[in-house]
Amino acid sequence: MGLWVGSEVFNGWRVVAVVGELDFDTVPMLATRLEEDVTGGWAVLDLGGVTFMTSAGLALLLEWHRRLAEKGGALRIAAPQAQVLRLFALADVVHVLDVRGTTQEACG
Numbered sequence: 422m423g424l425w426v427g428s429e430v431f432n433g434w435r436v437v438a439v440v441g442e443l444d445f446d447t448v449p450m451l452a453t454r455l456e457e458d459v460t461g462g463w464a465v466l467d468l469g470g471v472t473f474m475t476s477a478g479l480a481l482l483l484e485w486h487r488r489l490a491e492k493g494g495a496l497r498i499a500a501p502q503a504q505v506l507r508l509f510a511l512a513d514v515v516h517v518l519d520v521r522g523t524t525q526e527a528c529g
Contacts, residue, residue, distance in 0.1 A: 440470030462494020
């Protein structure tokens with residue numbers, strides 16, 4: 422499976438929706454899209470459609486978390502599936518990343 426990335430503004434937040442597998446091969450596509458679309462300091466990454474994520478995907482999320490925090494903004498993660506949450510727990514980043522249950526919660 423590949424990766425699909427969509428983007429819109431909702432409630433003042435740039436929401437980037439990701440569907441598919443986020444791994445070494447697909448991370449560059451998401452990285453490019455984030456560079457293009459996240460021009461402000463506030464973004465929500467909707468991972469509800471991500472069925473698989475490797476450490477490459479996690480590294481990208483942590484990089485963008487840092488980058489936006491340095492601008493005085495924030496990156497929120499919305500609706501991750503169980504396998505993505507397990508990766509967050511294994512990497513011990515659950516308390517680093519701002520994870521919300523839904524995109525609406527993340528944009529509130």
